[in-house]
Amino acid sequence: MKILHCLNSPRIGGLERLVVNLVIAQKKRGLNVAIMLDSRKGEYLNDLVDNGLYIIDSGVKGGFDFRFNIYKRLKKDFKNFDLIHFHSFSPVKLFAAQKFPHVYTIHGLSKGVRKENYIKYHSREALKKKLLNNVSCFIANSQYTLNCSRNHYGLGNVYKVVVLNGSKIEIKNNLVRKEECAPSFKIGMVSRFTRRKRIDRLINSFEKFLNMNGKGILYLVGDGSEADNIRQMIKAKCLEKYITMPGYITEVNSYYQEFDICVHPSDNEGFGLVGVEAYxxxxxxxxxxxxxxxxxxxEPFEPEDILKSEQAMAERMLFYYNNHKKIEQSALERRRYAIENFSLERMERDYFEVYNNILGL
Known part of the structure; x- marks a missing residue:
């Protein structure tokens, strides 16, 4: 089976990391797999090269690049593969793939998050609706993302499946145990700092937690366009002593091991890899x-950790603060749940099954 994955670039990002890990896992399975990039610039390029992945340069310069010579070259490249797997929207590539088996994974749908030119936005979305209704299979990374996609693009007559994201979960014989008398209760968030992440809700909840006589430190690990606004909010609430921002960290597991609990205040997440990483x-x-x-x-594992409001979030923080043993008691069960449901190996198997169904194997 010859599979070609199409990705914009190997830069650092959740989507990029997932695709690179998937491609490497498929190669280890024995599939003849390659990846097409619009740009080779990115921190994950070395991972592709080190694992001997065949890389094809698309030549595409942007979302509205419709050069005919590029279209013809893409068709020629696509001819060499049994199936094309798209991970981002590119009209010229999708047009070139029309006569070949091709699948499209949507990794999230967040309309209205960033400001865009009105004409450009609606032109792209009209094209997207036409092309996505003609794929061999439309794949969503969660039921939530699939429901949003149906509402936005229709997808009435398209073969649709959900393949939950998977993550590389390091095999450990035991978990790092926190000291019973740790000097402080550590609440952590690992994320890009963007408006959609709603970090303001976390800061408000943490402030309420402190006002209820909770004691602890909030770690906001990451960086992004909202970093300065977050710092201003922290200063305005006089919380500088209680909230720390260490910046962007490549290896986040050391932070997860130090946290007592994790919080992710975002709304409308396409999947939620942070949940898998925490578990x-x-x-x-x-x-x-x-x-x-x-x-x-x-929700399937700890439904009580899904909260209705900032006040409820603060009260749940206080619950864990007062019942620290509850964290340790379920630690191994959380890990087993993550491995059984969200491992990279499970995701790779699910995609392999989709490919077989499309190709009739």
Whole structure:
């Protein structure tokens, strides 16, 4: 089976990391797999090269690049593969793939988050609706993302499946145990700092937690366009002593191991890889009812950690603060839950089954 994955670039990002890990896992299975990139610039390029992945340069310069010579070259490249797997929207590539088996994975749907030119936005979305209704299979990374996609694009006559994201979960014989008398209760969030992540809700909840005589430190690990606004909010609430921002960290597991609990305040998440990462380290993770795909990760295992409001979030923080043994007691069960449901190996198997169904194998 010859599979070609199409990705914009190997830069650092949750989507990029997932696709690179998937491609490497498929190669290890024995599939003849390659990846097409619009740009080779990115931190994950070395992972592709080190694992001997065949890389094809698309030549595409942007979302509205419709050069005919590029279209013809793409068709020629696609001819060499049994199936094309798209991970981001590119009209010229999708047009070139029309006569070949091709699948499209949507990794999240967040309309209206960033400001865009009105004509450009609606032109792209009209094209997207036409092309996505003609794929061999439309794949969503959560039921939430699939429901949003149906509402936005229709997809009435398209073969549709949900393949939950998977993560590389390091095999450990035991988990790092916190000292019973740790000097402080540590609440952590690992995320990009964007408006959609709703970090303001976390800061408000943490302030309420402190006002209820909770004691602890909030770690906001990451960086992004909202970093300065977050710092201003922290200063305005006089919380500088209680909230720390260490910046962007490549290896986040050391932080997860130090956290007592994790919180992710975002709304409308396409999936919620942070939930898998927290559970992989044996930590509970709190989220709001409107967290989208993240709720699908947390609710089957710890439904009580899905909260309705900032006040409820603060009260749940206080519960764990007062019942620290509850964190340790379920740590191994959280890890088993992550491995059984959200491992990279499970995701790779699910995609392999989709490919077989499309190709009739």
């Amino acid at each position: 992989s380290n044996g930590k509970p993770i709190l989220a709001f009812e409107d967290s989208g795909g993240l709720r699908e990760v947390i």
